[in-house]
Amino acid sequence: MEPPAVPEQQEEEEEEEEGAVPLSMAPGPVGCQLFGYVGIEAVLDQMKIKTMKTGFEFNIMVVGQSGLGKSTMVNTLFKSKVSRKSSQPGHEERIPKTVQLQSITHIIQEKGVKMKLTVTDTPGFGDQINNDNCWDPIIKYINEQYERYLREEILITRKRKIPDTRVHGCVYFVPPTGHWLRPLDLEFMRRLSKIVNVVPVIAKADTLTLEERAEFKQRIQEDLRTHAISVYPQEDFDQDPEDRALNNRIREKIPFAVVGADQEHQVNGKRVLGRKTKWGIIEVENPAHCEFPLLQDLLIRSHLQDLKDITHNVHYESYRVRRLNESNRPGLGPLNGLPAKGEASSHL
Numbered sequence: 001m002e003p004p005a006v007p008e009q010q011e012e013e014e015e016e017e018e019g020a021v022p023l024s025m026a027p028g029p030v031g032c033q034l035f036g037y038v039g040i041e042a043v044l045d046q047m048k049i050k051t052m053k054t055g056f057e058f059n060i061m062v063v064g065q066s067g068l069g070k071s072t073m074v075n076t077l078f079k080s081k082v083s084r085k086s087s088q089p090g091h092e093e094r095i096p097k098t099v100q101l102q103s104i105t106h107i108i109q110e111k112g113v114k115m116k117l118t119v120t121d122t123p124g125f126g127d128q129i130n131n132d133n134c135w136d137p138i139i140k141y142i143n144e145q146y147e148r149y150l151r152e153e154i155l156i157t158r159k160r161k162i163p164d165t166r167v168h169g170c171v172y173f174v175p176p177t178g179h180w181l182r183p184l185d186l187e188f189m190r191r192l193s194k195i196v197n198v199v200p201v202i203a204k205a206d207t208l209t210l211e212e213r214a215e216f217k218q219r220i221q222e223d224l225r226t227h228a229i230s231v232y233p234q235e236d237f238d239q240d241p242e243d244r245a246l247n248n249r250i251r252e253k254i255p256f257a258v259v260g261a262d263q264e265h266q267v268n269g270k271r272v273l274g275r276k277t278k279w280g281i282i283e284v285e286n287p288a289h290c291e292f293p294l295l296q297d298l299l300i301r302s303h304l305q306d307l308k309d310i311t312h313n314v315h316y317e318s319y320r321v322r323r324l325n326e327s328n329r330p331g332l333g334p335l336n337g338l339p340a341k342g343e344a345s346s347h348l
C-alpha cells in the first residue's frame with residue numbers, strides 16, 4: 001500500500017487560518033502544527049513490514065458434543081478457499097478420529113503475510129450417562145496455554161517473541177435440536193466464556209429449515225441473555241460507537257448456522273466444498289446455503305486481531321493476575337509459588 005501523499009496545499013491554508021490563535025492556547029490538533037507535517041502514519045507501514053517478517057499465530061478450538069461435525073469443520077476450515085490456495089500442501093487428509101485433544105497447524109501465506117493457524121480439535125462429550133465435569137479437560141487445556149505463556153513472560157531473560165499457543169477463539173457447537181439450549185451446553189458455555197472468547201454455532205444446520213434456523217437462533221440468543229453468558233463479540237468490550245454498531249450486526253446473527261464438509265463436488269464446472277444430498281449439493285462456502293462463510297470471515301478476517309487482543313488483554317490478564325496473587329501468598333516466592341509446567345490449576 002502506497003503511503004498517502006502529504007497534503008501540502010491544505011496544510012498551508014490551515015496554518016494561515018489558525019495564525020491568529022496563540023500556539024500556547026491552541027487545542028490539541030492545532031498544536032501539532034508546531035512541527036508541521038509529522039507523518040505519523042508511516043508507523044502503519046513499519047507495523048505491516050514487521051508483521052510480515054515475523055508472521056503471527058492464531059489459535060482456534062472446536063468444542064461440543066460428539067458427532068456434531070467438529071472434526072469435519074476443522075477440515076472445512078483448512079480446505080476452504082482461505083487456506084486452500086495458500087497453505088502448505090500435504091496435511092489436508094490427516095484428520096484422524098478424535099480421541100484426545102489434537103492440534104493441527106497450517107502456515108497460511110497471503111500477499112507476503114504469514115499466519116500460523118492452529119485448530120485444536122477436542123473429543124466430543126455427552127456420550128456418558130453422567131456428564132459431570134466433562135468440561136474439565138478442555139478448561140485445563142485452555143488454562144495450561146495461559147500458564148505456559150505466563151512462565152515465559154516472567155523469566156528474567158525472556159524471548160523477544162513468546163510462542164503463543166493461547167486459544168483465541170473457541171467455537172462451541174450447539175446441537176440442531178430447534179428447541180432451547182440444553183443445561184449441559186449452558187453450563188459448558190458459562191464456564192468457557194469466563195476464560196476464552198466463545199463463538200457459538202448451530203451445528204449441522206442443513207438438518208433445519210430456514211424458519212427453524214431463525215427461530216432457534218432467537219431462542220439461543222434469549223437463553224444466553226437470560227443466563228448472563230457473554231459470548232464473542234462481548235458487549236462490554238466494544239471500543240466505540242462504530243465498533244458497537246458493527247458488533248451489534250454480528251450479535252444479531254450469532255450463533256451462525258453452519259454446515260461442514262470435507263468433500264469437493266463439481267457444480268457448474270467449478271469445484272465446490274459441499275455435502276451431496278438427494279436433492280442437490282449444499283455448498284458450505286455459499287452464503288445462500290449456510291453461514292459458514294460468516295464464521296470464517298469473523299474468525300480469520302474481520303475480527304482476528306480483536307480476538308487476539310481480547311485474549312491477551314482480558315482473558316490472559318485475569319489468569320495472570322490470579323496466578324501471581326496466588327504465588328505471592330506469604331511464604332511463597334513469586335516463582336516458587338507457581339506449580340511446575342503442565343500442572344496449571346484447572347478451575348477459576
Ligand SMILES: Nc1nc2c(ncn2[C@@H]2O[C@H](COP(=O)(O)OP(=O)(O)O)[C@@H](O)[C@H]2O)c(=O)[nH]1
Binds near residue numbers: 068071098
Ligand atoms: N448433515 C450434516 N452432517 C454433518 C455435518 N458435519 C459433519 N457431518 C457428519 O456428521 C458425522 C460426525 O462428524 P464429525 O466431524 O466426526 O463429528 P465430531 O464428533 O463432532 O468431530 C460425520 O458422518 C459427518 O459426515 C453437517 O454440517 N451436516
Ligand SMILES: [Mg+2]
Binds near residue numbers: 070072097121123
Ligand atoms: Mg471429532
